[in-house]
Amino acid sequence: MNKYFLLFLCLIANSSFVQSQEKLINQQQDSINFNDKIYKTIYQIKLSSSxxxxxxxxxxxxDFFGTVNIVIDRDFENKSELFVGKMQIEKSKVEKLISEFKKIALENVKNCTENNDCLMGLDGVHTEFNIKSINVIKEYSFWELTPNQKNEEDTPENRKKAQKVLDFLDKELNLKVKYRELLQKLPKGRYSYWIGNGDASFTKK
Known part of the structure; x- marks a missing residue:
């Protein structure tokens, strides 16, 4: 009887896990669809090679709210599934970040490709910015832009602004720590994600 009872509990836990993941994925997809009856502004920043x-x-x-999300492929029982994990950001930090983004005028930053001196590579490693508001819907990206890079004298002005955004984001959230915390919450399995020129993978034991 104990064996059957344990098996029953495992089935329930697995079912709850799958339902939870579907809910997280749906929440993320819903938040991307800008609704001008609810939202004033949505900022999304996808880090390169991460x-x-x-x-x-x-x-x-x-009202303000925000999350640090990990979107990653998980191999589980010979199947590959999209795993989405979220860590909530304190409301006061979200408000502070958005206030700083407005000072920098993030929505007015030109896409890299709009500059003749745009720094481009062929490996597809880009940091992506997505901004949606009542007045602006904008997407742009910068090649190999990571937090705390040093700007050179000839660095294009729009890249400097994007760098400033990333640096402030990292200063307030400590992205490496957030990444480690999210990894610790992952269930056991093998994971992989795209880094521009191939897949990075690891196993959580």
Whole structure:
């Protein structure tokens, strides 16, 4: 009887896990669809060579919320599934970050390709910015842009602004720590994610 009872509990736990993941994935997809009856501004920043995406949201009622998301493929029982994990950001930090982004005028930053001196590579390693508001819907990216890079004298102005955003984001959130915390929460399995020129993979034991 004990064996059957344990098997029953395992089946319930596995079912709850799958339902939880579907819910997380649906939540992420829903938040991407901008609704001008609810949201004032949505910022999404996808880090290069990383499965991390930061999402910051300002609502019309002046409420703020945000998450650090890990979006990664998980091999489980000979199947590959999309795993989405989220870690909530303190409301005060979200408000502070969005306020700084507005000072930098993030929504007015030109895409790299709009500059003749745009730094480009062929490996597809880009940091991506996605901004949606009542007045602006904009996507742009910069090649191999990572937190705390040193700007050179000839660095294009729009890249400097994007760098400033990343540096402030890392200063407030400590992205390496957030990444480690999210990895610790992953269930056992083998994981992989795209890094531009191939897959990076690891096993959580």
């Amino acid at each position: 499965p991390l995406t930061i999402e910051l949201i300002e609502k019309l009622d002046d």
